Amino acid sequence: MPPAFFSGSKILIDVGFLSFLEDRLKLVDKKMMSRSAGYHHDLTAALEHLRESGGKRIRPIITLLIGSILGAADEKLISLSASIELLHTATLVHDDLIDGALLRRGNPTLNSHWTPAATVLTGDFIFAQAALLAAEIESTEAMSLFAETLSIIVNGEISQLFGRNKFSSKEDYYHRIFEKTGSLFALSAKAAALISPADRKYIKPAEEYGKEIGKAFQIVDDVLDFTGDQDRVGKPIGNDLRQGVPTLPAIYYGEKFPEDEVLGKILDGSASDSAVEELIKRINQSGVIQLAMDDARESSEKAINTLAGFPDGRDREALEKLATFIVDRDL
Amino acid sequence: MPPAFFSGSKILIDVGFLSFLEDRLKLVDKKMMSRSAGYHHDLTAALEHLRESGGKRIRPIITLLIGSILGAADEKLISLSASIELLHTATLVHDDLIDGALLRRGNPTLNSHWTPAATVLTGDFIFAQAALLAAEIESTEAMSLFAETLSIIVNGEISQLFGRNKFSSKEDYYHRIFEKTGSLFALSAKAAALISPADRKYIKPAEEYGKEIGKAFQIVDDVLDFTGDQDRVGKPIGNDLRQGVPTLPAIYYGEKFPEDEVLGKILDGSASDSAVEELIKRINQSGVIQLAMDDARESSEKAINTLAGFPDGRDREALEKLATFIVDRDL
Incomplete structure (x- = not known):
């Protein structure tokens, strides 16, 4: 069984080296809902639903640990963590709509009465809540960074939307995963350093920590899309490839076996289902998974x-262990 | 011919009492694009398109005038104005998608290649640009107000989405138009006072000015939906009613003529096109337009x-004339 930490449905940290963060993570969780009272019940219910179903809380963990090392006030770190987690949630809500529209799988509703219109508005509402919490930190520098990160994420999504079904280079891929994942990890770490009373010399390495751990995290995510257990991952193996998005294993495979025409056929939509299944097997057996994992490491x-x-100290040690743990996870 | 100020396609202020704002409004316009360089060309092109096609710039006018009376720095007022105008633009972009989805008129694309996915992302990108400019003002109080206003607007849209085709009371209507329009006018005025060096006693009346002028503006908009020239307004007369949204003239009509069953039939979708046309004529001839205009005045x-x-002084006089002008406009 995987640690609850990575179960995707609990915020509880069962991996021993992070358990000391549990109380503060509960406060982050509470903070995420704190400004939503008084609004339409469907909005607050949606936010509650998203909070509950809510992810690994890895970004708040990074914020809390970096901020704690550098002496930032817990209260501000909790607002910052909640704000970043809401920003992340809002982009996911809109992402679902985007993927749904693109794949024509119908409405990717969180519950049966959610139309695309309600989904757009719920995402917007969560953006607003994220901005409210970001304003609580009273750092216009952090606020600005927050808005820049949103620009980077959206820019990445637009680029991906218009660039699907194109073969990417490794450089394209790294740029894309920085926009998609690394930028928000970088924000989590950098903003924590920004709002701390410590010397500003820590800001740049904090940002780098976030970027690199975000990169490792996304590579492993993309590897697990090929090697993971379909039932546990909750989506078919090779899902990205099927959607016309080549990730690192497919890119390495394309470079190593340029004569294999199936990859090109998948990207232009002309490959049969069975051909896709066979290619996924070949990718798994070709040694490229190891190449991708080497990059993650x-x-x-x-x-x-x-x-x-x-x-x-304990906080820095936890950040180090987290970087290793992220690569070794199997979910 | 209406003054270019209200043509909906120019920012130019042709009404004499506002012409002294022209240079500053051009700077607002420039500012709206200032942070978008370096992003995907479709995003910057969309933003440019929206800026060009851009509206009356009435919110920036309010911000510039209030701020100017109270001695706020021009630079900050220009960032604030641009930020609020972008926030407004972003909500309109998402609104188009919402209305399009609801009415099933197909994709309300700004140009032929804009899918709903691209529209969602463009709106998100504009939110990010708005937040970036808001952060430039370096007032966390203004930032917070900004995020609260977005919450109010989205809350109003969700309430309207789930409450369409219900008969509203006058109180419901006023609450709805505060959420939809008044809140952003109030932000334009209040935030200008907030960032000024003047006494804080001006903040509350500035906010009230914004609320009331926003209310008058929206009532007149809703009246023009019944009385306006279809070709100039650019949409069919009685458009809101056809979409199941009762505005003030229809509400007054319903109160005055409870025996007229067509209104109820329109709201439950069972009225024929010709019955709708006839009702619109009756509303126009019933004297309720005058009642609504009295409220606006x-x-x-x-x-x-x-x-x-x-x-x-000149700035205060312009704000006073603006309040009158808004009610007397015919477009």
Whole structure:
């Protein structure tokens, strides 16, 4: 059984080296709902639903740990964490709509009465709640960073939307996963350093830690899309590829076996289902998974190295272990 | 011919009492694009398109005038104005999608290649640009107000989405138009006072001015939906009613003629096209237009009265004339 930490449905941290964060993570969770009282019940219910179903809380963990090392006030770190987690949630809500529209799978509703219109508005409402919490921190620098990160994420989504079904280079891929994932991890770490009373020399390495751990996290996510247990991952293996989005294993495979025409056929939509299944097997057996995992491990090590100048202690140790844990996870 | 100010396609202020704002409004316009460089060309092109096709710029006018009376720095007022105008634009972009989805008129695309997915993302991108400019003002109080206003607007849209085709009371209507329009006018005025160096006693009356002028503006908009020239307004007369949204003239009509069953039939979708046309004529001839206009004039006068304690001069005079002008417009 995987640790509850990565079960995708609990915020509880069962991995031992993070358990000391449990109380603060509960406060983050509470904070996410704190400003939504008094609005339409469907909006607050949707927000509650999303909070409950809510993810690994890995970004808040990074914010809390970096901020804690650098002496930032718990109250501000909790607002910042909640704000970033809501920003992440809002982009996911709109993402669902975008993927749904693109794949014509019908309305990707969170519950049966959610139309696309309600989904757009719920996402907007969550953006507003995220901005409200960001304003609580009283740092216009953090606020600005917050808005820039949203621009980067949206820019990445637009680029991906218009660039689907094109073969990507490794460089394209890394750029894309920075926009999609790394930017928000970088925000989680950098903003925590920004709002701390510590020397500003920590801001840049904090940002680098976030970028690298975000990169490792997304590579592993993309690897698990090929190697994971379909029942546990909750979607068919090779899902990205089926949707015309080549991730790192497929890119490495394309470079190693340029004569295999199935990859091109998948991207232009002319491959049969069975041909796709066969290609996924070939990708799994070709050694490219290992190449991708080597990249993830490299980023994880880089992340750990950026912490070299940070004060020693439990928090820094947890950030180091987190970087390793993220690569070794199987879900 | 209407003044270009209300043509809906120019920012130019042709009405004499506002012409002195022209240079500053051009700077607002420029500011709206200032942070979008470097992003995907479709995003910047969409933003440019929206800026060009851009509306009356009435909110920036209010911000510039209130801020100017109270001694706020031009630079901050321009960022604030641009930020609020972008927030408004973003909500309109998502609104189009929502109305399109609801009415099943197909994709309300700004140009032929805009899918709903691209529309959602463009709106999100514009939210991000609005937040970036809001952060430039370096007032966390204004930032917070900004996010609260977005919450109010979205809350109003969700309430309207789930409450369509229900008969509203006058109170419901006023609450709805505050959420939809008044809140953003109130933000335009209140935030300008907030960031000014003047006494905080001006904040509340500034907010009231915004609320009342916003109320008058929306009532007149809703009246013009019944009385306007279809070709100039650009949509069929009685458009709101056809969409199942009762506005003030229809509400007054329903109160005055409870025995007329067509209104109820329109709201439950069982009225024929010709019955709708006939009802629109009856509403126009029933005297309720005058009742609605009386309400608009009352709000306009209230707006003017809230300025009583403000320093005299050209800016205050322009705000007073604006309140009257808004009610007397015919487009």
